[in-house]
Amino acid sequence: MSTTTASTPATSTPAAAPAPRFRDSVTLVAAREVTQKLRSKAFVISTIILMLVVLASIVIGGLVSRNQGDTPVAAVGVVAEQLDGLPGLEVTEVPTRAEAEALVREGEVDGAAVPLDDAAAGGTAIEVIGLQDAPGILLQALAITPQVTLLDEPEVTGFIVFFVALGFGIVFFISAVTFGGTIAQSVVEEKQTRVVEILLSSISSRALLAGKVVGNSILAFGQIIAIAVLAAVGLMVIGQDILLSDLGPSVGWFLLFFAIGFVLLAAMYAASAALVSRMEDVGSVLTPVTYLVMIPYFLVIFFNDNELVLGIMSYVPFSAPVGMPMRIFLETAQWWEPLVSLAVLVATTVIVVILGARIYGNSLLRTGSRVKLGEALRE
Template structure:
């Protein structure tokens, strides 16, 4: 086999040339570098503040009866609410007005701790005799931690996908409006140009994701949250894998949508539906982070799987085979999106003037 057949093809060389151009232009942008630095600092500050706050918790709100009031009032860092009976205590628990209730019990301790989802460890440990603990609605993880992890996954996906997806869209329209694309297409096939743009921005997005993962790891180690770090290890890895293919899918659609217009001010008219697909997982995972059904549906929908599946893995609600099945669905969707996106991009790139309709872009 000679060197000509063994080396990379001219097509792949052109693809990487376009990718390098996309990366270089972004790295030369002071706005991009400053915004990335601010994002990393915000992530680190959030983890550090959360870690230090967890070491200085607020007072635990506890419901008590007249029989147990004296026991709880003597404990440090507790706020007591006296109730008449167990029914009133359960009502306060379910409305989340108190975190726990200490009620009379027939066992050796003389009282028991009642909680809704998770018994406050500080309260249980502070009682002189360890009481029986009864959980009304057992939770797989700490509800507050679960909420913050949901915000983390959702926000990182939203910011990275929208930032770099928007970058691709602006780049495509800029090349069309300045007629640079005509020069590029005289030397580079349209699909090669699209592939280079997607690869270049995917590399940038993944670099940002890995930097955030490294920052999170450092922050958790510094604040002594090793248990949280150990439970987040596998979900973060899966998040990176799902984000990689999810972003390629979205990037192809962003480029295709942008190629249908010729002016920067018209970008929103074609990319808004894709932007909504990016925003939906962020909203859903925050609102329904404790809803197993919604999270399960999210973990199998290609656009929300990068957020839904890692979240389910973190809370321990996913079987070992589910990430593999979800990833297979995402890969199939990614292939389909690239095929459709490439066709629209190829057919629309040289069409100037008014916004092109989707049917016309598909027909060519």
């Protein structure tokens, strides 16, 4: 008689929860970084103060420039009679156009107004003569739109060059140090409190690094755009539309270079911070990266009109975000140079991000003494 053996049903083990995709993990970490920063009162207050300082510096500079006294101008014939007594103008009457031009070239007056040679009787057709630009107050004082003749190609004044260099330098420096330091602090806090062990059980180290870089890059880029918009509004309010149009291309390139350059620096900040496990040791590992941010700032301030120094800076990845926009503003860069400089910056960023991800991943779970760079680079 045959017997049948009852088979015991196999106990099914619960399926492990699928790991989140890389993109979803990066999005979650980036959103966490952005949310935590926006909830920080210190960050919000410091951002508002920075905005107010930018706006105040632009408005005060415009008011000071307006209160420098009457504008000296030369005028010929009936034009002198028309301008005599108008506020903001110090009129010197001369008999001929040649004498008016001579006063402009010698710097005795800022501009001159003369009747056109083919002017109709009454002398209503007027020509304004300037050296490198036409005095705006003279153009506004005339009842008609005059023809403008410039005796020399316009050049950017040293004060404006310094102002633009200071703007690019300080914005790059403050944003890089502020948000780079935030990344470093976050990395060390997660290692010190062992939170990183929980995070790595759910997502990869590459996703964690990418999320931190993306989140802080969004914050830094958003702050830069807000400063640029506020500066543009300030220039329009004080009537510096010409300077605003000159700054437009260089600011656009600055935003592009900064967006890529900050990713490079953010990866270095995160990788450097992963080498230590205590807040007390952060300063020592971040010193080289801080120098890479400080050196371009000081170079662009002290050598803002040195073509050789700016040329070298525009091709060094760590200084290109300030060096190349300055050359574009000064119109000393060929059309292809920003593209080559950008390509060098992108290639360097890719290499640094790859190396930084390796250092970051190999150092996150190692606590205690500082991890040596050579050990962190090994698989």
